[in-house]
Amino acid sequence: MTSPTTPNTPPKNHGQATLADGPVFETKIExxxxxEMILNMGPQHPSTHGVLRVxxxxxxxVITEAVPDVxxxxxxxxxxxxxxxxxxxxxxxxxxxxxxxxxxNWAFCLAVEKLLKVEIPSRAEFIRVIVGELNRIASHMxxxxxxxxxxxxxTPFLYSFGRDREEILDLFEEICGAxxxxxxxxxGGVMLDAPxxxxxxxxxxxxRMAPRLVEYDKLLTLNPIFIDRxxxxxxxxxxxxxxxxxTGPNLRASGPALDLxxxxxxxxxxxxxxxxxxxxxxxxxxxxxxxxxxxxTESLKIVRQAxxxxxxxxxxxxxxxxxxxxxxxxxxxxxAPRGWLGSYLVSDGTERPYRHHIRAPSFINLQAxxxxxxxxxxxxxxxxxxxxxxxxxxxxx
Amino acid sequence: xxxxxxxxxxxxQKLADKEIRRIQSWRRAALWxxxxxxLGILVAILVGELGRYLTLAAEGLRNLVVAHHWPGxxxxxxxxITPPVLLLGVMLGSTAVLVWxxxxxxxxxxxxxxxxxTGGWHGWAQVVADGIKLxxxxxxxxxxxxxxxxxxxxxxxxxxxxxxxxPLPFGEGLVAVDLDIGLFFVMAVSGLSTxxxxxxxxxxxxxxxxxxxxxxxxxxxxxxxxxxxxxxPVVMWAGTLALTGIASAQTGYVWGWFPRWxxxxxxxxxxxxxxxxxxxxxxxNRVPFDVPEAESELVSGFHTEYGGLMFAFxxxxxxxxxxxxxxxxxxxxxxxxxPLFPFLSFLPSWFWFLGKTSILxxxxxxxxxxxxxxxxxxxxxxxxxxxLEWTFILVVVMGFVILWRMR
Numbered sequence: 001m002t003s004p005t006t007p008n009t010p011p012k013n014h015g016q017a018t019l020a021d022g023p024v025f026e027t028k029i030e031x032x033x034x035x036e037m038i039l040n041m042g043p044q045h046p047s048t049h050g051v052l053r054v055x056x057x058x059x060x061x062v063i064t065e066a067v068p069d070v071x072x073x074x075x076x077x078x079x080x081x082x083x084x085x086x087x088x089x090x091x092x093x094x095x096x097x098x099x100x101x102x103x104x105n106w107a108f109c110l111a112v113e114k115l116l117k118v119e120i121p122s123r124a125e126f127i128r129v130i131v132g133e134l135n136r137i138a139s140h141m142x143x144x145x146x147x148x149x150x151x152x153x154x155t156p157f158l159y160s161f162g163r164d165r166e167e168i169l170d171l172f173e174e175i176c177g178a179x180x181x182x183x184x185x186x187x188g189g190v191m192l193d194a195p196x197x198x199x200x201x202x203x204x205x206x207x208r209m210a211p212r213l214v215e216y217d218k219l220l221t222l223n224p225i226f227i228d229r230x231x232x233x234x235x236x237x238x239x240x241x242x243x244x245x246x247t248g249p250n251l252r253a254s255g256p257a258l259d260l261x262x263x264x265x266x267x268x269x270x271x272x273x274x275x276x277x278x279x280x281x282x283x284x285x286x287x288x289x290x291x292x293x294x295x296x297t298e299s300l301k302i303v304r305q306a307x308x309x310x311x312x313x314x315x316x317x318x319x320x321x322x323x324x325x326x327x328x329x330x331x332x333x334x335x336a337p338r339g340w341l342g343s344y345l346v347s348d349g350t351e352r353p354y355r356h357h358i359r360a361p362s363f364i365n366l367q368a369x370x371x372x373x374x375x376x377x378x379x380x381x382x383x384x385x386x387x388x389x390x391x392x393x394x395x396x397x
Numbered sequence: 398x399x400x401x402x403x404x405x406x407x408x409x410q411k412l413a414d415k416e417i418r419r420i421q422s423w424r425r426a427a428l429w430x431x432x433x434x435x436l437g438i439l440v441a442i443l444v445g446e447l448g449r450y451l452t453l454a455a456e457g458l459r460n461l462v463v464a465h466h467w468p469g470x471x472x473x474x475x476x477x478i479t480p481p482v483l484l485l486g487v488m489l490g491s492t493a494v495l496v497w498x499x500x501x502x503x504x505x506x507x508x509x510x511x512x513x514x515t516g517g518w519h520g521w522a523q524v525v526a527d528g529i530k531l532x533x534x535x536x537x538x539x540x541x542x543x544x545x546x547x548x549x550x551x552x553x554x555x556x557x558x559x560x561x562x563x564p565l566p567f568g569e570g571l572v573a574v575d576l577d578i579g580l581f582f583v584m585a586v587s588g589l590s591t592x593x594x595x596x597x598x599x600x601x602x603x604x605x606x607x608x609x610x611x612x613x614x615x616x617x618x619x620x621x622x623x624x625x626x627x628x629x630p631v632v633m634w635a636g637t638l639a640l641t642g643i644a645s646a647q648t649g650y651v652w653g654w655f656p657r658w659x660x661x662x663x664x665x666x667x668x669x670x671x672x673x674x675x676x677x678x679x680x681x682n683r684v685p686f687d688v689p690e691a692e693s694e695l696v697s698g699f700h701t702e703y704g705g706l707m708f709a710f711x712x713x714x715x716x717x718x719x720x721x722x723x724x725x726x727x728x729x730x731x732x733x734x735x736p737l738f739p740f741l742s743f744l745p746s747w748f749w750f751l752g753k754t755s756i757l758x759x760x761x762x763x764x765x766x767x768x769x770x771x772x773x774x775x776x777x778x779x780x781x782x783x784x785l786e787w788t789f790i791l792v793v794v795m796g797f798v799i800l801w802r803m804r
Binding site for chain 2: 037039040148153155157162220225257282
């Protein structure tokens with residue numbers, strides 16, 4: 001990453017700044033031309049999706065430089081992990097990317113399970129797939145809605161976020177009691193078995209969604225103004241995307257069909273038939289939008305298959321209440337809605353991890369921003385920001 | 398859960414209850430709507446033309462003064478200040494109705510109900526509550542503003558909007574000042590609001606505001622040209638710039654039943670109307686042309702720093718322009734107060750006027766809540782590269798048509 005911010009260490013002569021003051025951060029833009037203006041976008045701004053700050057250098061409305069400034073939502077999740085036992089850390093992982101908490105639970109559990117070498121019952125795997133994919137759909141629905149708002153269309157938000165995502169959250173509430181932070185996927189399996197009739201209700205939801213997706217397309221995807229705002233905006237070539245380490249829908253929009261569910265199937269993804277949608281327009285905003293839009297369809301397919309194939313049996317493997325994984329290090333990753341979500345754990349044989357690092361796809365995807373918005377208008381910045389679909393909780397951790 | 402309770406899953410039960418309540422509410426709303434329309438029609442038939450009441454009142458006042466030997470300036474002053482006061486009432490009233498209506502249209506487009514509690518009946522008093530809230534709020538002036546520019550901006554937006562009502566007819570005999578250059582006056586005066594938007598942008602000492610103000614100025618100045626040009630064929634056809642004259646030129650029927658409204662004029666009428674409608678939306682800074690305020694880009698654009706009553710004036714201005722634009726569209730293209738078919742002429746002209754205006758307003762509201770926002774440079778492209786050319790062509794074609802018919 002071309003460092004957007006540089007720690008501005010106080011001059012040595014003045015000994016006033018102490019460690020308690022923390023490092024002083026300053027954006028790098030210094031040179032402002034005669035006709036240029038610096039616009040500070042965020043951390044309080046309606047469309048930076050949280051507390052992201054982007055410093056823009058404008059020539060009229062054309063952006064000549066953009067420097068993202070992250071860290072406003074830093075909670076030190078990785079450091080906090082070191083003082084908590086493994087089961088406690090699952091709770092923390094919920095707070096990482098709060099729009100896809102199930103996948104975050106799962107990523108952490110995958111790593112611990114790899115350390116413990118525990119066998120996971122088949123039913124648990126299927127329930128994981130169902131809730132994981134439902135969570136992916138919910139996350140993409142948030143994207144669909146907020147992206148509409150970014151481009152000035154307020155109504156799609158109420159359809160995707162206000163109606164359909166609520167139904168997914170209702171299903172989640174039913175299975176685990178929570179709507180945002182689930183703490184549902186546990187090391188060795190899942191917290192609880194699905195209640196009676198839940199699988200049928202999931203199936204009913206999948207059936208309901210098909211006509212609604214047509215509605216989505218009528219409302220936004222095929223709207224001429226929407227297409228005009230997106231086509232050819234913020235084009236990201238495949239090589240550049242790979243070089244920046246982008247993953248997930250953002251990378252697939254640029255061309256490469258890299259999907260961990262297909263390429264390195266974890267869990268039971270081998271058993272499902274689904275396509276990996278890729279962008280065909282050179283990685284512009286419309287591609288990034290379309291990939292996510294199509295992924296909703298694909299995820300619905302997976303959920304349907306999982307609901308049909310789900311076996312009966314236990315939902316928890318043989319894991320003790322207190323476990324101490326053997327010393328060693330492990331890295332596990334999965335395909336989260338925003339890309340490859342990795343969990344790197346170093347165990348020293350105690351009940352707490354010695355080190356926990358999260359490979360946060362949002363953070364890595366954000367690196368593309370400065371390059372993408374250069375030369376675009378202010379309105380396009382909002383489009384590019386929205387199309388990268390990051391969650392600040394995950395960016396700042 | 399006991400056995401006597403519903404066997405439905407509680408979550409589904411919750412959803413079902415919600416759905417039932419929504420359907421019931423819609424049915425009730427539809428019934429109310431029907432009832433209100435029927436009541437409106439009944440009142441319209443009973444009341445008849447409003448213009449004659451005003452004339453009667455003025456004459457009665459004059460007679461009263463003569464009978465009592467009061468000084469003659471009293472009735473003349475009263476007659477002079479009555480139309481402006483009435484129009485202020487119309488302005489505030491229409492804004493109140495429009496705000497409530499906009500919320501309802503927005504809500505039902507977005508599968509929700511909108512205000513339902515305040516006032517009891519479908520949240521009718523929400524606007525009043527909001528008005529009180531805005532009135533009581535402190536107006537905060539940020540540091541570093543250009544004080545006088547900042548303070549005057551809302552009024553520079555508001556006053557032209559109010560002045561626009563002067564030559565607009567609301568029905569037969571319902572016009573404050575029947576100007577010979579009515580259309581010209583409305584177009585010229587409504588352009589003055591641009592200055593207010595620019596002042597708000599400049600005076601706020603806020604970068605988002607200044608971007609919004611500049612965008613607004615550029616957009617409104619550009620869109621005024623095709624907007625006025627799209628009205629020129631109507632003027633050529635009617636042979637007058639007076640709005641009452643244009644409206645009365647469209648009364649009467651072709652073949653005895655087909656209305657002579659300009660929107661039904663082959664090809665030219667429809668294209669003119671479409672351009673007029675789109676450019677009017679652009680003039681009023683509403684979605685899809687709301688780049689001056691562009692919530693997701695510029696926070697709130699030129700009125701970011703305004704609050705309380707100062708903001709209310711911007712709000713009033715915006716909604717008044719929607720109303721004025723719709724009234725003007727009705728006068729120019731939808732035949733003013735003339736009934737759709739001859740047998741419907743038992744309904745008075747003001748009823749037709751308001752009905753047609755409401756339909757146009759409804760189009761405005763629907764457009765706002767379904768479309769995304771265009772990008773600022775694309776808006777300019779659309780204006781200078783599409784609408785301007787088309788309006789020029791239409792004016793020329795209309796000229797040839799008139800020459801051919803005069804032959």
